[in-house]
Each structure stands twice: as structure tokens, then as C-alpha cells.
Amino acid sequence: MQFFVDNLDLFWDAFLTTLSLSLLAGLLALVLGTLLAALRVSPITPLRALSTFYVETFRNTPLTVVFFFVIFGLPQIDFVIDFFPGSVLAVGLYTAAFVCEAVRSGINAVPAGQAEASRAIGLTFSQSLREVVLPQAFRTVVPPLGNVLIAMVKNTSIAAGFSVSELSSLLPRLVNANAGELMLVLLGVVVCYMVITLPAAFVLSRVERRVAILR
């Protein structure tokens, strides 16, 4: 116990870093991923192609490579970005591809008649998505989206390799300083991750029940 009391500040700061990394990257991923899914089903072929290209690129690239690209690649085209915002960008861009796929499967699960009926009363394509298709798609998408977001929280650990003092970065630091306490260090880090993911899973399952739809 003394070990945790001694290192409380370290744990707390790292926890906050992982939490804010997750929240910011999650927000970016949800917004961008939904936008990509909308493009993916749009009637305009170049937009569909753009979205497909994005998703296939990021889905098939290891996250570490995306980090390298954002943090060391972008400065080559004069876009220098700090380690923390760079990590938000890398995790957000990467996760957006998975959010897009989840939302797209939700859109496909909405019966075609819903979009037809909305176009038939004169809604434009984007109005029909916003008012009719997406609200129904999100209902079926909550569980897979939950999985994507939990994976994302764990993926933020890659930022440790890019000078961000988040939870996983505690492992080498604390183990070096307290060689005998390896198990305690691991336990502390795991519990901290769970403090983020478990409430998130709980909130999502509540959301899922709230939005459950009658058919």
C-alpha cells in the first residue's frame, strides 16, 4: 500500500493523460468516422471512393506506423505537431476507420424503405441521413462501437513510445525504480485502465437500452 501512496501523483497524472487522450481521440474518431460512413453511402462516386480509400489505408496500417507518420512524417511537409496532440491525431485518425465500418454496418441494417420514404417526402440525401437513417443506425451500432472505443483506450498506450507520460509509460519507469514491486505496478496500471473502460462499457449498455427501438 505504501508503494501506491508514494507514487499517487505519478499514477494520477498518467491516468489523467490516458483519460484525456482517450476522450479527445474518441471524439475525433466518432465525428470523423460518422462523416466517413456518410460519404461511404453517398450517391457521389468520388466521395465514396475517398472514404473507401481512407478506411482501407488506416485499417490495414499498424497504429505504430500511423504514429510515426503523424509525429515524424507530417513535419516533413512542414506540419510540426507536439507529442500529445500528435498522439490524439494518430489514435483518432486510426480509430475513425473502425468507427466508419461500425456505423456503415448500422446504416446497412436500416431497412431501405426508411431512406426511400424520407426521400419521397422531399428530404435531401443529407437530411435523410441526419433525420432518419443515422438515428436508427446508431441504435444497432452501440455494441460494436463500444468494442471499437474500448480497443481505442488500450491503443492509446502506443503513445508511451512517443514521449507521452500516459499509463503504460509508468511500467518501465516504476519498475526500474522499484524492482521488487513489479506485480503491484502492473496491478495499478491495469486497474487504472479499467477505471476508464468499465464505466464506459456500463454507460454504453445503458445507452443501448435507452435507444432500443420497436420494430
Add this chain to the structure above:
Amino acid sequence: MYAAGPRVAEVTSLAKGEPLVRLTGVNKWFGELHVLQDIDLSIDRGEVVVVIGPSGSGKSTLCRAINRLEAIEQGEITIDGQRLPEEGKELARLRADVGMVFQSFNLFAHKTILENVTLGPVKVRRKPKAEAEQRARELLDRVGVGAQADKYPAQLSGGQQQRVAIARALAMDPKVMLFDEPTSALDPEMINEVLDVMTGLARDGMTMVVVTHEMGFARRAANRVVFMDAGRVVEAADPETFFTRPQSDRAKDFLSKILNH
């Protein structure tokens, strides 16, 4: 069932002349399948046209081509003199003037009955919400489902849902209404409640294109029956003539099958 209400289609009092809907030389293919072949059809204001024909003859496709839910490859379709535009804002505006009622109702599952009816007026016509709701309640009363306004579609019977779908289309003050087999998905005891609403609309002067196998409705409400087979309009006549003295063999054959089952 059908309560008298404000007239729906003021457009019908306008001068006749140019047909409201005109299809000229319309052709459409699904891959190899030539679903619509050289269709010429004009529908006047206030006219009720019933489209019948065997399964797969292209009735639904014809209906859906009129508001461009299906694009055609050849020919021209005009509504109120205006050619159907390409997909985009302008097409959306034109579709707002064309009501459509589907076989499977297609009410918005996540919205209440009232919201189903107000969505178009608020988002497309930019009506104030209170005004749209008042009008929606009038229309729901008119089709006999006023008491269901705050429920969700899944809580209603099929007949009630289809009447809501009609109210939803009417809320846009359409110039013409398209019905694609509106009673085919209904239990027999609910068919008449929907047909009664449609008959009332026809009496009030609404311009209607109705794909249906309900011969009673056709006799009662139609000005003209259009018989389709294999993508072509084979025959068109007033209901009395069509049902008693069909000209083509295919129409005779079709009628003998549906009238003797």
C-alpha cells in the same frame, strides 16, 4: 370512417390543360431486363389512374420512376410541366410535391406518429412546428388515427400505419399521390379502412396513380385503368369498359384469373 375535412388538393381547381404527369417514350432496364418499354402516359389533374397487371410486369417500377426513386434510361417524365431533375436538391423539392405510399408503409420507426407527419413540413417546407403539428393532427383525425398521435409505428396495426402513411404524404400538400399496392400487406379486415380513405381522396379531386389488385376500388374510384404486361402498357380504358370488354387477349386472360379465384 372518412370524415369530411378541408380539401386537400386546391391544385385541382386550377385550369386543366397541360397534363399533371406526362411520360413520353420511357424505357428502363435492370441489367438485361427491359422493365419499362416505350411507355407513353399522361395523367390529368384530378384524374385517378389504376395500374394493374401480372407480377413482374413493371407496375412498381413505373410508379417509382414518376418520383425518380428509379432513374430511367430513355424518355422523359414531367410533373406539372417540369422535367424530373437529376439527383440533388432540385429533385428533392420536386419529390416533395409527389406523395408516395408504399406497400410496406415505411413509417419512420424511431419517430412518433405525429413526428412522422410533421417531419416533411418542418424540414422541407420550413413550416413552424406548431403549425405543422396542428395540421398533422387534422390529417390524422381525417384518416381516423388521431388518437394514436403519440405512439410509435410498431404499436399500430397495419391498417392504421398505412393510414398514417397517407396522412404523412398529404401533409406535404402534394400535387399527385402514388400508391404502390397500398393494401397488399394488410390483413383482409384492414383493407377497407385504407381503401375508404383513398376513395375519399379521389372524390376530393386528388390526382392519383394507384397500383392495386382491388377491383372494387378501381370500379369505384378510377377514371382510367391501365393494364401492363411485360413492361408495356397493353391497354388503357375507363373501368367499366376495361372490366366488361377488355380488348387484348392478355387482359382477358389476366382478368379471368383474378376474377375467378
